[in-house]
Amino acid sequence: MESVVEHLLPRLKEITGFIYPNEIELHWSILVVVYPYITGLVAGAFILASLVKVFKVKEVQPTYRLSLLTALAFLLVAPLPLLAHLGHPEKSFEIFLTPNKQSAMAMFGFVYAWYLMAVLLLEIWFDYRRDIILWAQEETGPRKWLHKVLSLFSSDISERAVRFDRKAVQAVTIIGIPSAFLLHGYVGFIFGSVKANPWWSSVLMPIVFLFSAIVSGIALVLLIYMIATPMRSKQIDMDCLDKLAGFLFYAMIVDFSLETLDFIHRIYESEESIEILSELVSGKLFVSLVVIQLLIGMIVPLVAIALVKLFRTPAELRRLLYFVSALLVQVGIFSTRWNVVIGGQLFSKSLRGLTAYKMSIVGVEGLLVSIAILVLPFLILLALFKILPPWKEARHEFGPPTGSG
Amino acid sequence: MNQAAKIENRKRYGRRSFVKKLLFAVASLLVPRFLAASDKLKEAPVWILAGAYNPNEHYWGMGIDISKCIGCGRCVEACKVENQVPRDPFFFRTWVERYRIMEGGEVAVDSPNGAIKSFGNDREEKDIVRSFFVPKLCNHCDTPPCVQVCPVGATFKSPDGVILVDAEYCIGCRYCIQACPYGARFLHPETRTAEKCTFCYHRISKGLAPACVEACPTQARVFGELRKKASPLQRFLRMNKVGILKPSLNTEPKVYYADLDMEVN
Ligand code: SF4
Numbered sequence: 062m063e064s065v066v067e068h069l070l071p072r073l074k075e076i077t078g079f080i081y082p083n084e085i086e087l088h089w090s091i092l093v094v095v096y097p098y099i100t101g102l103v104a105g106a107f108i109l110a111s112l113v114k115v116f117k118v119k120e121v122q123p124t125y126r127l128s129l130l131t132a133l134a135f136l137l138v139a140p141l142p143l144l145a146h147l148g149h150p151e152k153s154f155e156i157f158l159t160p161n162k163q164s165a166m167a168m169f170g171f172v173y174a175w176y177l178m179a180v181l182l183l184e185i186w187f188d189y190r191r192d193i194i195l196w197a198q199e200e201t202g203p204r205k206w207l208h209k210v211l212s213l214f215s216s217d218i219s220e221r222a223v224r225f226d227r228k229a230v231q232a233v234t235i236i237g238i239p240s241a242f243l244l245h246g247y248v249g250f251i252f253g254s255v256k257a258n259p260w261w262s263s264v265l266m267p268i269v270f271l272f273s274a275i276v277s278g279i280a281l282v283l284l285i286y287m288i289a290t291p292m293r294s295k296q297i298d299m300d301c302l303d304k305l306a307g308f309l310f311y312a313m314i315v316d317f318s319l320e321t322l323d324f325i326h327r328i329y330e331s332e333e334s335i336e337i338l339s340e341l342v343s344g345k346l347f348v349s350l351v352v353i354q355l356l357i358g359m360i361v362p363l364v365a366i367a368l369v370k371l372f373r374t375p376a377e378l379r380r381l382l383y384f385v386s387a388l389l390v391q392v393g394i395f396s397t398r399w400n401v402v403i404g405g406q407l408f409s410k411s412l413r414g415l416t417a418y419k420m421s422i423v424g425v426e427g428l429l430v431s432i433a434i435l436v437l438p439f440l441i442l443l444a445l446f447k448i449l450p451p452w453k454e455a456r457h458e459f460g461p462p463t464g465s466g
Numbered sequence: 467m468n469q470a471a472k473i474e475n476r477k478r479y480g481r482r483s484f485v486k487k488l489l490f491a492v493a494s495l496l497v498p499r500f501l502a503a504s505d506k507l508k509e510a511p512v513w514i515l516a517g518a519y520n521p522n523e524h525y526w527g528m529g530i531d532i533s534k535c536i537g538c539g540r541c542v543e544a545c546k547v548e549n550q551v552p553r554d555p556f557f558f559r560t561w562v563e564r565y566r567i568m569e570g571g572e573v574a575v576d577s578p579n580g581a582i583k584s585f586g587n588d589r590e591e592k593d594i595v596r597s598f599f600v601p602k603l604c605n606h607c608d609t610p611p612c613v614q615v616c617p618v619g620a621t622f623k624s625p626d627g628v629i630l631v632d633a634e635y636c637i638g639c640r641y642c643i644q645a646c647p648y649g650a651r652f653l654h655p656e657t658r659t660a661e662k663c664t665f666c667y668h669r670i671s672k673g674l675a676p677a678c679v680e681a682c683p684t685q686a687r688v689f690g691e692l693r694k695k696a697s698p699l700q701r702f703l704r705m706n707k708v709g710i711l712k713p714s715l716n717t718e719p720k721v722y723y724a725d726l727d728m729e730v731n
């Protein structure tokens with residue numbers, strides 16, 4: 062047994078003040094940081110796609126299908142970090158068999174299944190249906206069959222049928238927006254509802270989670286668009302990019318205001334926990350919270366995009382600034398998740414001391430597995446690009462079919 | 467645990483089988499299953515409580531007299547032995563904290579290895595204004611947040627008020643550990659399931675007292691019925707001014723402390 066707990070021994074030395082003896086082991090590791098990060102990207106990418114559909118923002122049309130596929134790729138991976146962190150992943154189906162209806166976590170499976178089946182897959186299917194049928198008609202061999210199966214052997218591409226598809230997409234989008242809010246707001250609730258933990262326990266938690274999700278989702282789609290387009294030797298649509306950066310900017314302003322509100326609220330109320338929390342923020346969390354999350358992940362990109370908006374900047378420079386900003390935003394949002402999940406476990410519930418977290422590199426709950434989980438959605442996305450190309454030229458405009466993408 | 471069992475264990479929780487289980491679990495996510503879950507939940511206590519003991523006839527609680535506790539740590543040792551709690555200094559179903567209020571108002575709190583070997587002296591006697599010991603354990607909260615959050619209902623409240631964990635059901639998500647405000651829970655390093663004090667359920671259901679209560683040389687711990695007038699616990703509650711831990715969280719602990727100092731949390 063020594064080997065199982067060996068890693069905890071050096072931890073004893075890093076404790077400051079008093080912690081309950083059972084608190085030495087930090088229970089939610091980096092995997093639980095990855096989980097809300099991923100669901101945030103899903104919700105954010107989907108909400109971006111919905112902006113196109115519901116508010117008919119024409120400029121960002123080129124990213125509509127891209128956003129949907131991105132959301133799908135990340136959603137498929139979302140349960141992995143959760144499963145991997147369980148002590149008994151093989152029993153996880155109990156969540157479906159005997160869910161405790163009072164438990165926020167038990168709802169995960171249902172929220173997830175709803176979002177995957179009733180929202181994302183439906184919307185993608187209806188949106189692509191006509192194209193899939195036309196692709197299948199032009200293709201031969203396995204691809205033909207793949208697309209035939211994906212179209213669920215439907216073949217009606219009459220105007221009436223296509224009009225129905227469009228209506229269906231609209232309807233699903235309208236259900237989809239609250240669902241996306243639910244998916245990620247719910248993740249915030251998992252933390253926000255833990256009254257034992259003053260760092261987590263806050264009604265604002267789901268809302269802060271949501272807006273940071275929108276921020277990260279838009280930034281991700283922007284990054285993918287900027288990387289994928291030149292790789293296909295196509296021109297980046299600057300109108301689209303400017304609009305995306307604009308959305309990103311406003312979402313960040315809201316996110317920033319919410320977080321500031323939370324901060325002021327805590328300081329003003331100065332509850333029992335304030336002392337240990339300020340010790341945490343000014344000590345063990347200083348770099349990841351103040352420097353990375355706030356400065357590098359929020360203020361720098363905000364200023365950069367604001368400058369671009371204020372001054373006329375050449376397209377080349379704009380692209381560079383957008384790209385760097387979106388990258389920094391990703392880093393910032395990841396550390397936001399880190400600061401919530403890990404930060405919330407670094408202080409003792411006795412409010413008298415701090416513990417430490419040392420990430421393992423190998424091992425199921427280690428860094429390598431987390432990186433693998435974060436890379437996986439991109440591989441899935443590449444495959445999706447092959448099967449369901451989201452690009453404009455692959456789309457069949459009405460009229461005689463042109464070559465496939 | 468012997469060598470063979472250790473190896474067996476490691477195999478069971480080894481990486482390859484882990485991946486297999488992971489795949490299986492992912493697959494299970496895709497299969498919709500519908501079953502009245504709460505029915506199973508209700509059965510759980512009954513499986514455990516087969517036998518002559520009727521949980522509906524009891525309601526258990528504990529009283530702790532802080533002024534009687536001498537910090538010897540025998541309760542901690544007794545609990546580790548009785549419940550096969552891992553010996554490492556990170557896993558406790560019960561532990562003892564020492565509070566020393568120093569000249570100038572500083573409060574020094576410690577619990578070295580849960581106080582299983584009592585306490586040493588690392589401060590000048592003359593600087594200490596006041597000091598006392600506080601034994602801690604699961605409070606068997608009447609409105610337990612740990613039960614509320616458990617996604618599979620593995621943590622549940624038995625009809626006699628005791629909060630138990632069904633290791634068969636526990637998936638090791640550790641949400642309950644996060645939700646417990648008192649640090650009463652830990653993840654067993656070998657079974658990978660949540661654990662905590664059960665009031666020695668295997669003993670109380672046979673009419674015996676919990677091991678810690680029996681081991682205490684000063685009778686600082688009183689165990690008994692909360693709903694029966696004649697019980698020693700009722701007498702304890704009548705005779706003392708009692709307090710509970712973190713009352714503001716509204717968890718309604720059923721472990722009551724006599725002489726509780728405001729510094730204790
Ligand atoms: S003390 Fe903690 S583990 Fe025990 S019942 Fe209360 S919340 Fe649950």
Ligand code: SF4
Pocket residue numbers: 615616617618619620621631635636637638639640641642643659660
């Ligand atoms: S660790 Fe086990 S007992 Fe605790 S909440 Fe998860 S499933 Fe329930």
